[in-house]
Amino acid sequence: MNKRSSVTIKDIAQQLKLSPSTVSRALRGSGDINAETRELVRQVAEELQYSPNPIALSLKEKRSKIIGVIVPEIANTFCSATIAGIEDIAYQRGYHVMIFQSHETYEREVASVRLLASRRIEGLIISMSAQTRQYDHLLEMNAPLVMFDRVNEAIPSHKVVVNDRAGAFRGVEHLLGQGFRRIAFVSMAPWLSVTQNRLKGYEDALHKHGMQLQEKWIVQTEDMETAIRGLFSGPDQPDAVFFAVERAALCCQKVLKEQGLRIPEDVALAGFSDNPLNPYLAPALTSIRQPTFEIGQKAAELLIEQIENPGDEMQFKTLTLETEMEICASSLRREFA
Amino acid sequence: MNKRSSVTIKDIAQQLKLSPSTVSRALRGSGDINAETRELVRQVAEELQYSPNPIALSLKEKRSKIIGVIVPEIANTFCSATIAGIEDIAYQRGYHVMIFQSHETYEREVASVRLLASRRIEGLIISMSAQTRQYDHLLEMNAPLVMFDRVNEAIPSHKVVVNDRAGAFRGVEHLLGQGFRRIAFVSMAPWLSVTQNRLKGYEDALHKHGMQLQEKWIVQTEDMETAIRGLFSGPDQPDAVFFAVERAALCCQKVLKEQGLRIPEDVALAGFSDNPLNPYLAPALTSIRQPTFEIGQKAAELLIEQIENPGDEMQFKTLTLETEMEICASSLRREFA
């Protein structure tokens, strides 16, 4: 929209008394063209600060060089870090990234998908909203699609996930190793694969150590704050909480603080979270860390590969990256802490 | 790019044996048209899941209904929250938001501005990178521009800022009120207006309480970690730090921890930060809070107003919002903590 933007190929053509097509060829180097003419055109283009109109290009080539990204919330550390990874690759390969948030609602997600589709984006990278339980909007897309984090097996696409089961297993086993025996599990949407896998890891760990699963200590709801309050109000309270989503960490902190319960003296805490401040919390929060930047990179690579090789009837891959555990005071027995 | 996207006005016309122009009119309701025809067209459009091609529309109308946003880092809490506010208004008014990160580098910022300009975005909302000390890329834009947070008076545009001077004043006065007398100031780019204003607030507070400014306690550098380490290595160390940027908070935590200095027993801490975890840190971090969501909303409103009334030779406004102070343990004298 700056001055440069209104200069078209025609202006250059006019000034040089050439036809627009010649100018076009000179600029893009296709076809045979007189070296002098080319140079001349280039010079004038430079002078006039010509830059091609990408909208016209998109219309013509049916390509926009834009990839869409839909995440639940960019305020979520995991999401913003992943986006950084996506951008990294996208810009390297000459693509631009259009970011949308679903704010964890199905409606916003569907609206965003439709919008992006109508905008002729060339591909979509998505982590679904927690509310999404129906996938028509994604199945209808026939642009390349890559899912990450919140994926669904029923949807044919590349997927990038972490080994949630192993990550949760490791975290819970760590809690068990510290002597905690009454470990609650807090999560949100039970229909999401991440939730299910993390729950499996939790079960694996309990099982391996010969412990009984206590249904009442498994919380899976949107309204985590209330649920956690429930965990710590009746008799038979947990002595540790393993949270499967970042937001739950904050909820736990809040409720425990409000109930006057100390971490880890009264209740230990560990779980999935990618917030960089975790080691500085009171007390420092033991976290299962995901390779966020890399997840974004891989997703973008898979997407662009797909965009640029449309013929290939490819096998859809599921890339599984490993998590790391950052052990901090929140999950250590007092005597060690 | 889903199936719907390939249905054009022509397809509808063909199916109904009408001309494209008739279909266009029927769909957009302009001009006179037979009520039956209109209904028929609408039905077929519905059946075929027609949706207009926005790229063609953009080309024709020279409008893209896209506004660009450039921020230093979306991982920064302040930025992501602001973007949420921008999105809120934009979507209400039918605009889409294209987000770019400068990663605090001048080059990325210039590249993003140029890209957005060439993409025919209708307006730009920007918080400049810390490196940016030259503004040609912004001055050249003749699309509507709104700056927030990192603004520059030399650039003719609407601006949305917070009362940085008052915020810093309040924070530092609070530290003084708690009995701290050796207060350092940590920030990054001294040429930014935010930095300058926050520094002024710091000076105001010291001055009001009859204190001398100590140059050696004023740190303004990219490499904050080293600088802070410097503050706490020699003799004559501060007993409190007021930080003017969110990132500095983390740096302080890190260095103080590594030097075995306790907060607030040895060194008190307060400053600008919008991280929601601050109250849960060890100890809880006293924070000057900005109305992030509202900043984004206001910026978007100003931009869209400008986009939609291009004729108006408007006065450029600078909107100044107030900060709030959230007092926590990190800035309280031990006896009160």
Place this chain on the structure above:
DNA sequence: TTGTATGCGTTATCAG
């Protein structure tokens, strides 16, 4: 080597 004509999807204008 260069110019002309055409089309991408849409709408405004003018003719019917």
Place this chain on the structure above:
DNA sequence: CTGATAACGCATACAA
């Protein structure tokens, strides 16, 4: 009331 045509900016098949 409806249809034909041109135009937005660009690239390309084809003609010269």
